[in-house]
Structures are given as C-alpha cells and as structure tokens.
Amino acid sequence: MPVSIGSRYQSLPIYEAADAEGEINATIGLRPTPPPPQTVEVYQHILSGAENVEYLAWRYYGTSTAWWRIADALPVIFPLDIPTGATVSVPSGEDIGRVIRTRRF
Structure with missing residues (x-):
C-alpha cells in the first residue's frame, strides 16, 4: 500500500516483514509520538x-x-x-x- 505524501507515515522507512503464513509484505514501522x-x-x-x-x-x-x-x-x-x-x-x-x-x- 503506498503512503500518500501528506501522510503522517510519509517519512518513515519501509521494512519487509513476514505475516502469519510466512508471506513477505511491505510494512511501515511504528511512528514515534x-x-x-x-x-x-x-x-x-x-x-x-x-x-x-x-x-x-x-x-x-x-x-x-x-x-x-x-x-x-x-x-x-x-x-x-x-x-x-x-x-x-x-x-x-x-x-x-x-x-x-x-x-x-
């Protein structure tokens, strides 16, 4: 899922993480508040x-x-x-x- 330019997540890095079935998905890390x-x-x-x-x-x-x-x-x-x-x-x-x-x- 792309992150829009105005999103509060826009500046965070994108990681690859496995879901419950082991499939790799693009993931955004937690946003520090x-x-x-x-x-x-x-x-x-x-x-x-x-x-x-x-x-x-x-x-x-x-x-x-x-x-x-x-x-x-x-x-x-x-x-x-x-x-x-x-x-x-x-x-x-x-x-x-x-x-x-x-x-x-």
Missing part, C-alpha cells in the same frame, strides 16, 4: 454514550480523519478501549488545515 509542545492548549473531555476518538476529532477539529492526533495524546495503547465516563485530553487543533508551501512560484 513526541509529547505535544508545552505551548499547546489541551482540552479535557469526558466521554459519554457513543462518543469515540473519531467523534472528538470531528467535534474539536472539524474532521474525523484527525482522530490520530487525539490517539497520540492518549496514554492507552488502543484508543477504542476508552470507557464511557473517562476523561480524554484533546490537544488544540490550531494547526489543523494549515498549509505549508515549500515550493516557490
């Missing part, structure tokens, strides 16, 4: 009902595809295991949608 900068505002949200990280991304960032930003800030390994009533730290999305141009016209 640095802690958010001290200047980033963090919102505290208490999960209720059917809320999940995709919903929180839509609510705070305007797009559910930014769910990984919240998942990166969580101490849990699997972000879908967050129980109802848990408090979730949501980093501010001040750079969501920001376009950085690297090409001169």
